[in-house]
Amino acid sequence: MVDNIERRSVLAGIGLATVGAVGVSADEQAQYIVTGGNPRRLERAGYTVAHEITGANVYLVYGPAGEDPSSVNGVNAAFEDFTYGLDEPAEPADESAEGELEDEQWDKHLINAFDAHERATGEGTRIGIIDTGVADDHPDLGNVNTDASRAFVGWEEGEHTGDVHYHGTHVAGIAAATGDAGVTGVAPDAEIVSLRNFPSEGPLLAGVGDTFLALDYAAEQGLDVVNMSIGSPPQPPEDNQEGYRIARQQVVRSVTQRGTSVVTSAGNDSQNLQQGGWISLWGSLPRASSISATTEDDELAEFSNYGANEISVGAPGAEILSTFDPDNEALPGVQYASVSGTSMSAPQVAGLSALVRELEPDANPNQVENAIERGATGDGRGDPETGAGRIDALETVELL
16 A cells, blocks of 8 residues: 555656856865876875775865866876756646556566566665665655765765755665555665765755765775766767866776676767767766666657667666655655656666676676676667667576
């Protein structure tokens, strides 16, 4: 039975956008992300090293605005930290929930997740959700590890405080809702670790440096997989030559080398990422799985980005019913809602990664990705819409 649920709502077209704001510290020094060099040389050059990303040779440093840390001997590249923000969704369209919510989870039926649970449920695994936070008091999210959960905002690490929006709660439920009250995730027995990057007050903007810190923390904690439904509009190829490309690649490589899979959303701009060399902020990276969104009719969602050699697999992402933080401005009091976006397709794969790791606990991220691709419905890895195909949880676990 489902308690206190009177309606669910459909939110269409949610996405994420980059915002050109640059982080500045309280003492009016700029925040730089530096690749290469070493802390001593940076300190001698007048910079303050705030954080070092483990094994990545990437540093978060404070320094005078307008200066270029790349001039320091040994530094390969540097850029001022910048922020990105959630697109506001369209006005919700309310509708009544009828029958058992499991019957309305078309996505889990399509990918055979419920059947896969006969073999694996994600028990003993942990999924990190880099997002707006997760409402741990939701009746289907009792598996949130509040002690391990953190907030990374303004280059500071803070304690878990729930969701500051609703996006992270919705994403977490797709990956690992327990099904105790209403909906079931792909990995219902996995543990959720919330890694909030968005502030509790002011503009809903997350910094690239804070995302690096969350990724580093996920790897240091030994999480099996981290979900990043925090993409950006496609950026032109010239932007891919900037210092942040090098930093992103080295951070993700460090995270995956430590055993944590990285799953990202492909973005919601109907853009061919391969044509013309366009890239997305957290996708378009070696070692990160970029996920496109599909529909109930098993077709590419019209909003989803795509591109040959850009997409790992596709997964359901259109009108996905999941957990909702009732303490939100969009739908106050609502605990379940349907939302569309590649933000919703990525956690399907993060949850499936947890099923693979339960059955193959020693598998590295590349082996996990290969297992998911082998179990997908496609004929190979080259399809521009869904890569290796749309995921199939049952097929994947049966191949292990």
